[in-house]
Amino acid sequence: MELVELSQRESGLHIEGFPDAVKVIAIDGPRSKRLADLALHKGDLAFADSCLDAINISPEKPTVIREALWRSAIVHFMKCFGDSGTRFQLSSTKILKGEPPEASMAFEYFKHLRNKHFVHDENSYAQSLPGAILNAETKSYKIEKIVCFAAIAGTLGQENYDNLKLLIQKTHSWVIAEFDQLCDTLTVELEIESYENLFKKESLSFRVPNNDDIQKKRNAP
Numbered sequence: 001m002e003l004v005e006l007s008q009r010e011s012g013l014h015i016e017g018f019p020d021a022v023k024v025i026a027i028d029g030p031r032s033k034r035l036a037d038l039a040l041h042k043g044d045l046a047f048a049d050s051c052l053d054a055i056n057i058s059p060e061k062p063t064v065i066r067e068a069l070w071r072s073a074i075v076h077f078m079k080c081f082g083d084s085g086t087r088f089q090l091s092s093t094k095i096l097k098g099e100p101p102e103a104s105m106a107f108e109y110f111k112h113l114r115n116k117h118f119v120h121d122e123n124s125y126a127q128s129l130p131g132a133i134l135n136a137e138t139k140s141y142k143i144e145k146i147v148c149f150a151a152i153a154g155t156l157g158q159e160n161y162d163n164l165k166l167l168i169q170k171t172h173s174w175v176i177a178e179f180d181q182l183c184d185t186l187t188v189e190l191e192i193e194s195y196e197n198l199f200k201k202e203s204l205s206f207r208v209p210n211n212d213d214i215q216k217k218r219n220a221p
Contacts, residue, residue, distance in 0.1 A: 025201040031186055037087035038179040041080045045172045048076040052165055055156075070156045071118050077168055078114040080175075086217055095174045103170075106163040113155060125153040 015024055051073035058065045080090045096103045116122040129151075133144040190198065 023199065024204040025198060026204045027186065027190070027201075031182060031189075034088060035179065035182050035186065038175055038182065040087055041090060041175050042172065042179065044076045044079050045168055045175060048073040049165070049168050049172065051076070052161065052168070055161070066156060070161075073164060073168075074110055074114050075118060077164065077171070078111055080171065081111070090171065090175070095171050099170070103167070107167060109160075110164060110167070117153075117155075125155070127151045 015021070051069045055066050055069045055073075058069065060066070081092060083089050092104065092107045096107065112123070113125075117125040127150070129149040130146070131149065132146050135142055135144050
């Protein structure tokens with residue numbers, strides 16, 4: 001799986017590095033849908049990994065920078081395993097097959113951290129305890145002030161960092177291998193078709209999303 005360089009021309013987007021090419025044709029079907037999903041998974045995993053790397057070069061103060069990168073890394077990693085209904089869900093069972101039990105335990109930890117703490121507030125990692133400061137009897141009024149003690153559990157430690165890094169790298173490698181294998185399969189299928197039929201296929205096109213698209217599910221390729 002490699003990145004391609006694009007340039008803007010009057011006719012539209014142009015893929016660089018292929019001097020003999022005459023056209024970029026769009027492909028469809030279940031395999032192309034899976035290929036597109038794998039590419040999106042790869043993007044999320046690369047972003048999550050970059051967030052972890054950025055933590056190491058971020059200042060300790062303000063702490064919000066490192067915490068934001070940490071939470072973003074977890075959210076984008078777990079996004080690949082969520083059932084969005086738009087792209088297929090990665091399977092931790094498949095990806096971690098043959099790994100020590102600790103790998104699955106670490107995965108479950110980050111899944112619950114994302115689902116029950118960072119994205120939804122359900123567990124005791126975030127607590128808020130209301131109370132009232134009671135004055136001595138010598139004062140003319142009993143309650144001095146209503147207070148609320150808030151406590152948020154810290155999760156960015158070296159062990160958690162290392163575990164997430166390994167999970168991201170393992171998943172990233174699996175996605176790339178699946179993507180490359182699928183590209184080989186699609187290449188064989190397309191080579192069987194006649195050049196005339198291939199040339200008649202629609203050109204690959206891209207539509208810039210607008211504000212109305214924010215609430216809509218995207219169409220499958």
